[in-house]
Amino acid sequence: MGIPRLLTRLKDAGVAPFRELGRSGQAPHTIAIIDGPSFAHYVLYTLQIGSQSRNVLEPNITYAQCAAEAVRLLRMLEEHGFQIGEIFFDGALPASKRDVRLQRLAAYAAKLTVYKRIYVDKLLIAGAQDVWNIPELRRARNDLAPPPFLVSAVLEGLLETTCGFRQKVFVVPDEADRFCVAAARAALNTGQDDMGVAILANDSDLFVFDAGEQTRVIPLNDLAVREHDGATSLSGCEVWPAQLAKSLELPNLIELAWHMEQHSTLSMRECRARMNAEQKLSNDDFTAFAAQYQLTDQPHILEKLQHDNEERVLFASLDARIAELIQQVIPVQADSSSADAGEVDMFLPFLFEDPARTSAWRIGSRVRKLSYEVLLYAAGRNKTTVVEYKRAAEHVSASRLQDWGPETLPIRLTECGEAIKGCRDASCGQKRSDRSDRSHWLRLIAQMLMSDFAHEGWPFPAPRDLVGVLLSRPCRSWGLLNLSAQYQAMFYSLRMLNQILTYIRKAFGDGLKEKGFRQAVLESMDQLADMPKIEVLLEPTSTTREDEDRWSVVVESILSALDPDWRPPEELERRPNGKKRRRKDTDRKDKRATGERQSKEHKLFATNPFAALEAD
Incomplete structure (x- = not known):
């Protein structure tokens, strides 16, 4: 810094x-x-x-x-x-x-808000084609x-x-x-x-x-x-x-x-x-x-990592923020005081999203909570609180997560692995060689994302918009940008679960005392083990019209499974006699069909974020 x-x-x-x-x-x-x-x-x-x-x-x-x-x-x-x-x-x-990091997050949020304000103001003056010729807007984007x-x-x-x-x-x-x-x-x-x-x-x-x-x-x-x-x-x-x-x-x-x-x-x-x-x-x-400029046990830890390749690889496989979370729960440094702390911090990455909307990190929150619970359970720290830091409007919010359910954790973790397996078997068959295929992971993340939409009671996005996000197309509207950020939030939440499960398995091995929990960790880890790299899942790809049509069918099947009353937009645009619906009728039908109403399925989603995978 x-x-x-x-x-x-x-x-x-x-x-x-x-x-x-x-x-x-x-x-x-x-x-x-x-x-x-x-x-x-x-x-x-x-x-x-x-x-x-x-x-x-x-x-x-x-x-x-x-x-x-x-x-x-x-x-x-x-x-x-x-x-x-x-x-x-x-x-x-x-x-x-911590204070410096919070200040930096707040500065990022303020710059994002300024960027959107400049974009909206200049768009009214210059129009969509010429707005990017304005140096002030380009500078704001680069900032x-x-x-x-x-x-x-x-x-x-x-x-x-x-x-x-x-x-x-x-x-x-x-x-x-x-x-x-x-x-x-x-x-x-x-x-x-x-x-x-x-x-x-x-x-x-x-x-x-x-x-x-x-x-x-x-x-x-x-x-x-x-x-x-x-x-x-x-x-x-x-x-x-x-x-x-x-x-x-x-x-x-x-x-x-x-x-x-x-x-x-x-x-x-x-x-x-x-x-x-x-x-x-x-x-x-x-x-x-x-x-700050004195070394303590860094030379000793470095020597250990240089001579213990297995431990070096174990840490190198972790994202920095996930490694930091683990280090607070299971300290490596001998002089660390975090082992006795009642709270541990998780600074979520700053997403590029619409600053006027709810944080995109609302998506994936149940998956992340499961990740924290697994980590704390393995370390014997079931009374520890996890504090998540993320953007809230122009500021930074702190969400305290606690009230874990250790008694039911092995069951819920097993359900997680079974649900992911069921989804992937349905989409790619039984061959393990197919499981790392990008398209199957895109489908899994899309299902989890829309499951959270249903759980929150939010309207589903238009299928074409979700297809655009899955294919990493350029975002030309703030709505698409926010949907892309929500997709990234779900991806990262699953990535967090994968990395924590892998770390626990390798760090504790057979030291995980409870057999049911150990087996649940192994089964869930096995289903997430082939998750592709960041550059694979978030990389723009050139597609044909046939590819887009194929993905539209996939997305529509996901939405239909989550809400049986949901209908594709083109079906809602016309009456049975072939005439176009009035806008008022269409809006009313859209609200009923996009998941805003609560249902029995939504109650299931509240306790199991992977229930949507079983419903498909």
């Missing part, structure tokens, strides 16, 4: 020079240790520079592009003499950063939060066995920056004498850590590749924190960084002068600030 303008002020002071870092074809000269979240955002940054903007509401970079670009950039570094060491992804953020699953998609791309970086990836039970520092120190102690060490990141906090006298920090966003004489060179800025501290006659840069954070308009030299003029800092705020 960093210190404001730190890199800019270091550049102004002449201690972050821009220079050549390597040439194409050069032998390895530097071990590159990479901050994963920074790298993921750098991937997005490079793609946005070269992208052609589309006249649609949502950003136009796909997750598949991000995954491919991540691999390309790492190979580019290798080509210019960097040997890829470790790539670290956050697996937990300290509780002290939005990054794609919600960006970091996870990049992580998945690097874990592909074909890309060659799978063994380099670590999801760690802390912030990535501390592990980057721990890895840099270890590399200096065990590395070759002729190899330097560089941490590649955009997090300015890494300029403050003491990562060793021969370690430099290279900001990712400043990297530039230039061609000359048939070859290429890689250039960028570099900062040598330990050497900078030595030149300023300081033991480290922590106190200087404190002053630079407190006085964001002062230069580095002015802040250094303040250190000479003021008394030695000893207040509680400075003590807490300094503690």
Whole structure:
């Protein structure tokens, strides 16, 4: 999250020079240790520079592009003499950063609201064709939060066995920056004498850590590749924190960084002068600030993960936010106090949705609650409360989930696995080789999504709109955008359940005491095990009219199963005598047919979010 303008002020002071870092074809000269979240955002940054903007509401970079670009950039570094060491992804953020995270979520929500307001205002003036020519609107779109699953998609791309970086990836039970520092120190102690060490990141906090006298920090966003004489060179800025501290006659840069954070308009030299003029800092705020830049058990945990590949892979298979949830319930760090906490936090990804509507995270809430319950049950923490943070209008809401039902959990989890199996067997037959097929998962998620619509008493969307979302077509209206966000919410909720079940099975193994619960975990995990990657389920695909017609039939069958009174829109448009219905009659019929009325089935959905799969 960093210190404001730190890199800019270091550049102004002449201690972050821009220079050549390597040439194409050069032998390895530097071990590159990479901050994963920074790298993921750098991937997005490079793609946005070269992208052609589309006249649609949502950003136009796909997750598949991000995954491919991540691999390309790492190979580019290798080509210019960097040997890829470790790539670290956050697996937990300290509780002290909760307020900062909430502020960031609120800022994302406010920017989304501003974007919609500008769009609506400019649409009235310019019309649908010309509205995207207005620079103010394009700037507002570029200022939005990054794609919600960006970091996870990049992580998945690097874990592909074909890309060659799978063994380099670590999801760690802390912030990535501390592990980057721990890895840099270890590399200096065990590395070759002729190899330097560089941490590649955009997090300015890494300029403050003491990562060793021969370690430099290279900001990712400043990297530039230039061609000359048939070859290429890689250039960028570099900062040598330990050497900078030595030149300023300081033991480290922590106190200087404190002053630079407190006085964001002062230069580095002015802040250094303040250190000479003021008394030695000893207040509680400075003590807490300094503690952020000290390593505790990170070197020990890193060594363990480096030597225990099974545990490394176990953590690397988790999304950062899910890993953070698990770490709060089942701590890896020895000094963690979360094991006794009465509440644990779940920061849901910020979805690109209609800010005027109910949060899209209303969808999938019952699946997520089942996930939390499974995790807490396995850890023996049935009295713990889970606090979900998500957008609410222009603000952030906190939903407290508790009142678990441990007595019935094994039964409900078994029903979950059976329902998913029944749905998938009906749609793809019994062959397991068919189960990872994208179309079968799209159908499953669509059924779960519409089940939640029925449970909430919401009108079903038009079949053509749901088909468009399933096929990841560009969204040209806020209604479609919101439906797409709801689809993503259901997808992520199922993904969460899958990852938690997998983690519990591998972490606890036969240590799960209750036989019924252990069997339910195995059965449900088996049905979710083939869930495709983010880039597969959320990737736009080219389709034919026949494909769209086929999906329309699938969607209509889903809606009919959820509400026997539902009828396709074209049937509602005409009377039996062939004449068109009056609008009033059509609206009345639509309301009756779209799931707004409560039914016996809805009561079943309230207790079992997977009941809709059995109803089809």
